[in-house]
Amino acid sequence: MHDEYELIVIGGGPAGLGAALSAREHGLERILVVERDVQLGGILNQCIHNGFGLHYFGEELTGPEYAARLIDRLNGQAIDVLCDAMVLEIIPGENGHTLRLMSADCGYRTVGSQAIILAMGCRERTRGAIQIPGTRAAGIFTAGTAQRYVNIEGYMVGRRIIILGSGDIGLIMARRMVLEGATVVACVEIMPYPGGLTRNIVQCLQDFDIPLYLSHTITRIEGKQRVEKVIVQEVDDRFHPIDGTDIAFDVDTVLLSVGLIPENELSRAAGVEIDSKTSGPIVYENGETSVPGIFACGNVLHVHDLVDFVTTESEGAGKAAAEYVLRRIDVLEKRIYEKVSHDDVNLQSPSYDDPQKVACEAEHARASHDDVERSALIDDLSKKLVQGRSYCLSIVRDETISYTVPQRIRVQRVDKQVSVFFRVKNPQKMPKCIVFRDGERIVASFRRPYMMPGEMERVTLTREQLDDVCGNELLISVEEIR
Amino acid sequence: MKEYVCIICPRGCHLAVDEENDYAVTGNGCLRGAAYGREEAMHPTRIVTSSVRVRSRIHPRCPVKTDKAIAKSDIMKAMLLLDDVELSPPVRRGDVVIASLFGGEANFIATRDIDE
Incomplete structure (x- = not known):
């Protein structure tokens, strides 16, 4: 080292x-x-x-x-x-x-x-992060911790198991526990739709006849030394437990798959x-x-x-x-910039802004024998550099999108295109469009047959589209197809 | 009539397979979905993954998988076979752990290198 x-x-x-x-x-x-x-x-x-x-x-x-x-x-x-x-x-x-x-x-x-x-x-988010009421009995694990115990350390975590959350790790662990001889009594999901991939719902729950309770959550964990019982309740559309919907499960283990x-x-x-x-x-x-x-x-x-x-x-x-x-x-590149600045062009140290392209254009400009053309090229280059430095787009979103990565784009650094990852906030089962706008104008639009919050989406913006953007904000949203 | 959710792509089409009509598939959005529905109704298969004991200083368990999909109905039987296995290092991924499951073409193979 x-x-x-x-x-x-x-x-x-x-x-x-x-x-x-x-x-x-x-x-x-x-x-x-x-x-x-x-x-x-x-x-x-x-x-x-x-x-x-x-x-x-x-x-x-x-x-x-x-x-x-x-x-x-x-x-x-x-x-x-x-x-x-x-x-x-x-x-x-x-x-x-x-x-x-x-x-x-x-x-x-x-x-x-x-x-x-x-x-x-x-x-992983823990029990403390979601505040499940009840006793502090042994036998409550995050799904990933249980996965490590079983698959790496070689310890079994329990015999009768309930899983809270239908994220992929929870689903995978439901199957894993059954394969290792445990009984998984249920998988409980607070949202009205499953969190994990469809293939995992099918291959981990349905294959082993494990019931999935949507719009339900665990409202109480009981047990002195070890978990003995959990109470599951249905929730309303504001995620509040509904009175009278209690189901009791006799289990010794609770696995949590409630987010990362x-x-x-x-x-x-x-x-x-x-x-x-x-x-x-x-x-x-x-x-x-x-x-x-x-x-x-x-x-x-x-x-x-x-x-x-x-x-x-x-x-x-x-x-x-x-x-x-x-x-x-890159000393060589620095020297090229120095050469350009010698021609009395107003350049601030451009040591980092798209230098390969700048270097290339600078050489091209210097190589020109025609004085007028040469100074025009250098002017052009300097304008681009000055503009480029201050030109950073923020991607903003409306309520249909939960997040984007990246959140900011320095347009001059984009070579040909840039990928934007995002997730939609709600399941979109009908075809919809992902639309990028600057103000009212549509900069780019992408059609998708369906989108689920559990799955990352990706679209690609080209340099040309980004160069056309007015202002410094780009709004992304899910819209109806017109 | 049997019903399935297609798992070929994230769209999750709801398939209906008619066993009495030459396993005709409806509800599929594409041809791959039709093929999946037929397979799933006629002879569903799965890759099985698990782990076995290994006498290693660092790793108590070595992960394994079936190198081909086996019949869904054989999954629990296959799991029982792994109970008696104990490997000794060095283990190379791809090493056969149990050959020719139930006399068929599938083997359990190691999925990780364990040197010591």
Whole structure:
């Protein structure tokens, strides 16, 4: 391990691995991945079921297999890995950032890095977060914790089980518990529609005749030492329990699958601006946060439905971090800018704004023999640069959309196109349009046959569409097809 | 008539399969849905994933899967076979853990490398 790196990636799960590999591919030579578990792979290691990789690898893999493919690639590269280590603090700086970390192998260390990628993933909401009344008996687990006990440590968590929440982890665990000999009496979901993917409803609940109670929730947990009984009630459309709808279940175990929260304590302490809707950093088009040189990807940024999309997103962040580092130190490029400024063009240090293109255009301008044409080209270039720097679009949304990532787009940094991820707030079972507007005018419109809140949606805006935007706000909404 | 929710894509079409009429599928939005409905009604199969004991310093369990889908009705029988398995490192992903389940083509294979 060195004292200085070009890039430190915090987290060795699918996001961190994807980001580190991509940064290496894009030219970085000193990369460190810090992982708090004793091995790389993150939560994929405990997701022993299949269904991963259809989009990214083009075949159906289990979690450990998906992780192993990335780890194999990483092992072939000159990338440092530090496992069993915890990053305590990120201290941002003008000329590079500092990390304080603690590890079993090296104790307390301070390491410098020009760029940082946040890839810490997310954690589960607990009973405390949703305030289920009742006793504090043993036998109440988050679904992911139970998954780790069973699949990694080899402990069974209970015999008669009820699951609260129909998110994918809860559904997967319902099947897993039945396969290991337990009885799953019910899966209870407060919303009127299931939270997880349809395939998981079918293959994890219906295959094993596990009843799914929609618009129901657990209102009481009873039991002295161990959970003995839970009370389930129907809820009204404001999620209030309805009197007289009580159902009692005799169970010894409650598994909670009630949502995931990006794990951003480190990011917040480093001054990274957080989106209250995603609970992840607010990012620009390339995954860069509000702190220059700190990027974010994967579930620390927003909770994804499929790991394949995490990998793709992380590759983007890795590439962006590499560009950030390499542009800062590219002496040749600096010289080109100096040459341009010699011609008395009003350029502020454009060391970071789309420099490849600028460099190219600057060379083209300088090469022109016609004085008039030459000065016109340089004028044009300088205008573009000045405009570009102040030109940042915010994506705003109406009540039909729960969030977008990225939240901001620096148009001049967009090469050809930029992907915008979002989720709809309510199920849309009929064909609808996703519309982007600046004021009244429609900038882009995308038709979708159906959209569900449990599934991430993605649309792609082109540079041309972005260049056309008036003002600095872009409104996204779900609209009827006209 | 049997009813299914199609799982081929996220749209989740509600399929109806008529066993008495050559397993004709209705309610499907595309041809893949029709094929799924037929398969599901005639002989539903699943990939089974689980874990087995391994004598390792770090990992108490090694994850496994069937390398081909097996009949849905055989899932619990297949799970029982895993109870008696104990592996010794090194394990390579793809190693056969139980060969030829129920005399068929499917094997349980390891899905993770365990070195020590």
